[in-house]
Amino acid sequence: MERSQLQPVFIVGAGPGTVDYLTLKARDAIAAADVLIHDALVDPRVLAIAPTACVRIDVGKRGGGDSTPQSKIDALLVQHALAGRRVVRLKGGDPFVFGRSRSELTALQAAGCSVEVVPGVSSAIAAPALAGIPLTDPELSGSFVVLTGHDLDRHDWRAIARLDTIVVLMGARNLEGIVSRLVQHGCNERVPIAVIRECGRPEQQVWTGTLATIAEQTADIDLSPAVIAIGKVVRLHECWKQLHAPSTANLPLSGLTVLITRSEQQSDTFAQLLSDRGAGYIDLPALEIRPPSSWRALDRSIAHLSEFDWLILTSGNGVDAFWERLRKRQLDARSLAGIKIAVVGKKTAAVLRQCGLQPDFMPSKFVADALVAEFPESVIGKRILFPRVESGGREILVQELGNRGAIVTEVPAYQSGCPQAISPGALQALQQKWVDVITFASSKTVQNFCRLLLPTFETQGALNAALDGIAVAAIGPQTAWTCRSLFGRCDVEATEHTLEGLTDAIADWAARTRKHAPS
Known part of the structure; x- marks a missing residue:
């Protein structure tokens, strides 16, 4: 194909969390993609925007685990672009903020492919904002810096320690090292720090403390993926929390995390119903349409x-x-x-x-x-x-x-x-007991859920033991029967066999559970 006839390759930022933070231009690019080459942390609902026939290739780099070599990612982009396909390289956050984009741009340029960049909302900006922490403030902060937490030895910590506000991306596993270097180079141990996990998602969590206390506060917690904010502005998080507490604390599902097993195309409605009641949710699609x-x-x-x-x-x-x-x-x-x-x-x-x-x-x-x-x-x-x-x-x-x-x-x-694989994030959420309720809207999702998890837990008995303490919720009698036959129980069964009815049933169960919980 003549170079002049080739489609441009789109380097697209997916934003920090859910589909809510996707730009309109990014959505349009994804909706027209023939090939979607994406990072691991991109929200499945963002991936679902692509056409059904779109080829989706996960090249995610997962901290501490296997990752796709950058040279292979470069080659994939060039290969599909030269074949005349409309290629979207989808990255979390903004593609030019620790997004390894230069290698990809160089490879595409060498192959004679044109490129269009679609900026995204970086988690460096979004995570503090979503936690109520402004990076600048007339009194508390006149500057901020954004660092990678991967290679701590490359930074000038003496210069960094003098700045008002510090934001660290990909630094959760090096939290103690970051704190140690800042203290060694002049930061007071009482300087506030916040660790913001899963920013922009319903399961977002925020830990705050000081440089002296944060490591102990977060010990034995898997913080990744997280954004770290350091500086006096972190104190403003408490003001934000007080302002927002009345809007969520009294909702019937506040504080609960619900696992949704519907297909990616069908989960949005249920997720919204749960969010409106105050619940966080995690998608584990157990069905493909x-x-x-x-x-x-x-x-x-x-x-x-x-x-x-x-x-x-x-x-x-x-x-x-x-x-x-x-x-x-x-x-x-x-x-x-x-x-x-x-x-x-x-x-x-x-x-x-x-x-x-x-x-x-x-x-x-x-x-x-x-x-x-x-x-x-x-x-x-x-x-x-x-x-x-x-x-x-x-x-x-x-x-x-x-x-x-x-x-x-x-x-x-x-x-x-049944989908081919389970997302690592959803699997970890189950293993770490971050989930309070697992929901099933059909017997087939129950069966496929077990099929997806049995390679990890090996036997149905081991899987059932791993789910101990997590409520099982079914949309109707047939689904409830399948839950009982496989899990030996069904803790919540909807009276009205709709997503609204299932949400109501979970709310009723939560009220009963909290009423009888020890104070």
């Missing part, structure tokens, strides 16, 4: 829609897939004139309404069994179209409708599979 092995059966049914009396949709995924194939044939809601639509659950109904369609029937209980029991008319001789998950779904709906005389056409609309 994929296209079916073939669209042929669904397309054939859509071509003969006029032959059906009812369309049954039992999930938002089924609605999305059906609507996508409808549009592929340049059809819209008018093609469903004369066909009645039944849905299971408020969420499914809401997704359907986004397509401009109104369900004709929704059972009072959001389970498939209720749809059959409460069906509004006789189904004898009725032709029913049921787009569904390709395999692994419950068969009772089809069986019962068939037993009552309906002619049901099942067509695969999507697949739900």
Whole structure:
């Protein structure tokens, strides 16, 4: 391909934490990517912005663990760029703040590839701000410096110790060494210091103390990834904490961390419900939504829609897939004139309404069994179209409708599979017991969760022992049954089988637990 026809490579900063801190230009670049070469700490919801067909390559450099050699990252960028693909190199924070960008830029330039840089919000600025610590202040700080905490011997500590405010990135593992050098070169041991872990994320934590006390305060705690702020401005954190405490401390899930096992594409709604109640959350996707092995059966049914009396949709995924194939044939809601639509659950109904369609029937209980029991008319001789998950779904709906005389056409609309791997951060959160509640919105997420974790814990018994003290929460009776069969328990079961109902059930459980906890 001619160099003039090549797409520019985008070097993009993902910001410090969740998708909330992504710039609009960064979002646009990711949404158009053919290849996404990303760091390990980038929020999965940021990665989910990329198109389904986008190739995602994790080249994350994890402190203390295996990392992708920089030369290989450079080669990957050049390889995909020269193939004419739209390449996004996605880095946490800002790509030019300890982002190792020079090597990549040099390699791309040597290969004749053009580059566009999209700045991101650096954690050096964001972490103190999100902890209520201004880096400058008219009275307390007229300057600040940002250091790497990897190689302490490269810095002029005598000069650094004279500055008002010091910010250290990637320094959690060298915290004692940083403190020691500052004290040796003139810093008073009473100088305030803050360690801000997981900045910009719901599970953000802040430890404050002085140079004399911070090492003891954080002993035996895995602080990484963390930003360290040092200086008199750290005292302002207490003022900020007092201002913010009333807005979160009294929320029903305040202080709890919830593990979400829904797919990356589906976790946002639940995460927002939990955040609104004061909970932090960690994503461990135990489900991947994929296209079916073939669209042929669904397309054939859509071509003969006029032959059906009812369309049954039992999930938002089924609605999305059906609507996508409808549009592929340049059809819209008018093609469903004369066909009645039944849905299971408020969420499914809401997704359907986004397509401009109104369900004709929704059972009072959001389970498939209720749809059959409460069906509004006789189904004898009725032709029913049921787009569904390709395999692994419950068969009772089809069986019962068939037993009552309906002619049901099942067509695969999507697949739900198990992800290939578990994120290291989520695994560590479970092992360190940073999680208070694990949530499951389907039996398949329970099964896949175990499948993902068994290579680490080796047996189901060992896994169950590791989860001791962490509540297990299920969205409905079938999911609860699967939890009991695998974990031997289900601590929380939603009465209303929706994400809202599951959130309410967790809040009720939290209230009971706190009421009976020893003071």
